[in-house]
Amino acid sequence: GQNIDQPTEMTATEGAIVQINCTYQTSGFNGLFWYQQHAGEAPTFLSYNVLDGLEEKGRFSSFLSRSKGYSYLLLKELQMKDSASYLCAVDGGATNKLIFGTGTLLAVQP
């Protein structure tokens, strides 16, 4: 079956670093995506990993290990505006169909 797991909630402090983990089991794999979703808004694309390793984009980095079915999103120098849900999604292979996890709600505290 298709399964994506991520923690439901996390709390971190402004200025700190937080790592949000995602594990997946899917029948196919064409890449893993991270999206940010603020309350009441649509998800916005953050990162894409298709090969093993770390992809860095400013304060955000994403890591992938295909053999372990594991990814994480690393947020550095946290800001209050980073409080949002972070969605992990896997492209199962056909027609760019994404399978989404339920998301991790991150609360950044002063």
Add this chain to the structure above:
Amino acid sequence: SQTIHQWPATLVQPVGSPLSLECTVEGTSNPNLYWYRQAAGRGLQLLFYSVGIGQISSEVPQNLSASRPQDRQFILSSKKLLLSDSGFYLCAWSGSYEQYFGPGTRLTVT
């Protein structure tokens, strides 16, 4: 640049009434198009996807249907809404790999 539009932004409909949500994409040709639903506190569920005009694939059995009458137009419909149809409906398009979401329609069925 590409833009995706959805309307209406919010909708309150009684049980048993019909539904029509529209999504249009600008700035790209022959995109893959998707309809997702996000129930309160839940992840995104893929409802329909389309790789071209008149080509619709359904992911889950339900009382909803989708149509793609033009290359950049995607419509979600129902003949009779159920209470369980309440949620946040998101349209998305993809060109290469990542998906980009429209602003969404928040539907409340009363």
